[in-house]
Amino acid sequence: MEKKKLELKIDKLVSGGKGLGRHQNKVYFVKYTAPNEIVQIEVIKEKKDYGEGKLLKVIIPSSARVEPACPHYGVCGGCQLQHLDYKEQLKQKVEIFKEQLQRVGKIKDLPPIEAIPSPEPYGYRIRAQFHVDGSGKLGFVEDETLREIKGYGDIVDIETCPILHPRINELIPHLKKVSLKYPSLREIHITYSPNRNEALLKLVGEHILSESQLEEIKKNYLPEFVVGLGSYKRFGRELVRETFYGRDYTFITAKGFNYRVSAESFVQNNYLLWDKFIELVVPQEKSGFSLDTFCGIGFFTIPFSEKAFFVEGSDMNGFAILDAEYNAKVNDRPNVGFLRSTPSQHMKKYLDKEIDTVIFDPPRSGLDKRDLEVLKELAPDRIIYVSCNPSTLARDLARILRWGIYNYKKAYVIDLFPQTAHIESVNILEKVGIEEEETF
Ligand SMILES: C[S@@+](CC[C@H](N)C(=O)[O-])C[C@H]1O[C@@H](n2cnc3c(N)ncnc32)[C@H](O)[C@@H]1O
Secondary structure (H helix, E strand, O other): OOOOEEEEEEEEEOHHHOEEEEEOOEEEEEOOOOOOOEEEEEEEEEOOOEEEEEEEEEEEOOOOEOOOOOOOEOOEOOOOOOOEOHHHHHHHHHHHHHHHHHHOOOOOOOOOEEEEOOOOOOOOEOEEEEEEOOOOOEEEEEOHHHHHHHOOOOEEEOOOOOOEOHHHHHHHHHHHHHHHHOOOEEEEEEEEEOOOOEEEEEEEEOOOOOHHHHHHHHHHHOOOOEEEEEEEEEEOOEEEEEEEEEOOEEEEEEOOEEEEEEOOOOOOOEHHHHHHHHHHHOOOOOEEEEEEEOOOOOOOHHHHOOOEEEEEEEEOOHHHHHHHHHHHHHOOOOOEEEEEOOHHHHHHOOOOOOOOEEEEOOOOOOOOHHHHHHHHHHOOOEEEEEEOOHHHHHHHHHHHHHOOOEEEEEEEEEOOOOOOOOOEEEEEEEEOOOOOOOOO
């Protein structure tokens, strides 16, 4: 049957980077479009109150439309905004951020919002998770719309990916050879330190590779700058280490601090924004006793200790906590401590103490109910909420603001992920009645 075709004007971009247009009072979401464009679409999903379309033709293009840098754009699921010039991408992210706070969080009075661009819109990523299938293909999973149409997702085989650090791209032909030699591998994860020129690899598959197999891979297939590699198994969202060969950590430098990063620890992806990110999150004035929850390797905790009387960081990842403790020592910071804990357990410890600042930097799911309940009881003077998901941020801020004891003072949209629709933000809340000192 002939598929339904429509012509639409795109009004705006929404969460996920899709364009929104209307036809006969129904909204349609269309990827790879821009505000004010007139486009022809093929309807691929028709629900009662909305539809989804596949872009067939741009009839009148936006002046912000540019030629995507990557030949796989539109097929690979990694990027959503390469068709927009970089300035427009950032403008649209701020608009989507505001829309989420207003629509999901019903937050009426938005604070001043500042957009912080990435110094370079390509070549910024120092972590990658490739999929492999044993046939020599290596890349990212296909765009989700194509996956839905076909009912399955292929791996988009790539030679290079323009958002990755060039050194990660250099590894790709080597990794393809490794995946041909070991066809049971399913994923290869890389963490690259631009400061040390060192890479760590996680080889994820159904079969465990022995240490001697890993040694053979390192010696025969990989360049010198790969300092360590491990064999991992996937259990749902978790990767579990089975064997490792070489060094299982590297070091990064941000804002003059040195950090050890173990293969299992999280590290912020856009290395070009590390210094700026720390500047935005760490309060500029002197602070009292403070907490840094979801602290990872102590990325914010260590610099924060220069301003605070004492900072205690917490995270559920035991490897990250060991890194953080080590990092406090190498950076000579006596006024920091770390513990393995959830945010709610961590905050509970201090319910009878005056807490100056609490930093939250949760995964995409945001804070849980218990975290918010204990936060309300703790009532610190300042909350700094770092978010990688505006919709869970909006949900959590809505609850916090309903208590009536915090003002939403300032937000930064910091573009850690150019070319993609991911939106990272730093949000500053202060207790009502706290003296407005210099800062923000
Ligand atoms: C977005 S990362 C932020 C890490 C750190 N702030 C940084 O900038 O490097 C989120 C961190 O939350 C931790 N995490 C995830 N779920 C958690 C939970 N329920 N309780 C405590 N930590 C958790 C992860 O181990 C990870 O280190």
